[in-house]
Amino acid sequence: MNIIDEILLNQYAQGVVTVExxxxxxxxxxxxxKKHYLAIFIGYFIIQAxxxxxxxxxxxxxxxxxxxxxxxxxxxxxxxxxxxxKIANLPEYELNKVMRLFLALFRIAYLRRYTIEKGxxxxxSKWWYWDLSKQxxxxxxxxxxx
Numbered sequence: 001m002n003i004i005d006e007i008l009l010n011q012y013a014q015g016v017v018t019v020e021x022x023x024x025x026x027x028x029x030x031x032x033x034k035k036h037y038l039a040i041f042i043g044y045f046i047i048q049a050x051x052x053x054x055x056x057x058x059x060x061x062x063x064x065x066x067x068x069x070x071x072x073x074x075x076x077x078x079x080x081x082x083x084x085x086k087i088a089n090l091p092e093y094e095l096n097k098v099m100r101l102f103l104a105l106f107r108i109a110y111l112r113r114y115t116i117e118k119g120x121x122x123x124x125s126k127w128w129y130w131d132l133s134k135q136x137x138x139x140x141x142x143x144x145x146x
Contacts, residue, residue: 049109
């Protein structure tokens with residue numbers, strides 16, 4: 001994945017964009033790329049955001065998935081890395097559900113950290129906590145990653 005995907009994911013978490021643009025990019029990927037995206041890319045972001053098991057029920061609710069769907073049942077076992085990897089490796093027909101669930105989980109954990117980290121003038125290296133609704137911030141990030 002690239003910096004555009006990272007920005008888009010963090011914009012989603014901040015509520016700057018809806019889930020649709022993120023899902024659209026995800027659905028353009030091949031099956032192998034989708035599994036990589038879920039297990040490695042968004043899985044990494046989820047772990048970095050430090051979700052807790054208490055976030056699970058809210059993530060299921062926010063994802064608007066039925067709690068009986070396989071990804072939801074598996075997530076209820078915990079947010080440990082090995083559970084996330086198991087969920088990311090479900091069959092292809094489950095991957096859009098997995099994506100919605102992972103996005104919801106990421107957003108919950110991210111917002112908890114964002115509340116603490118945003119606007120910290122002492123740490124300009126954590127661009128993912130900048131206000132990503134401002135185009136000038138996006139331009140700076142893109143320039144840094146050329």
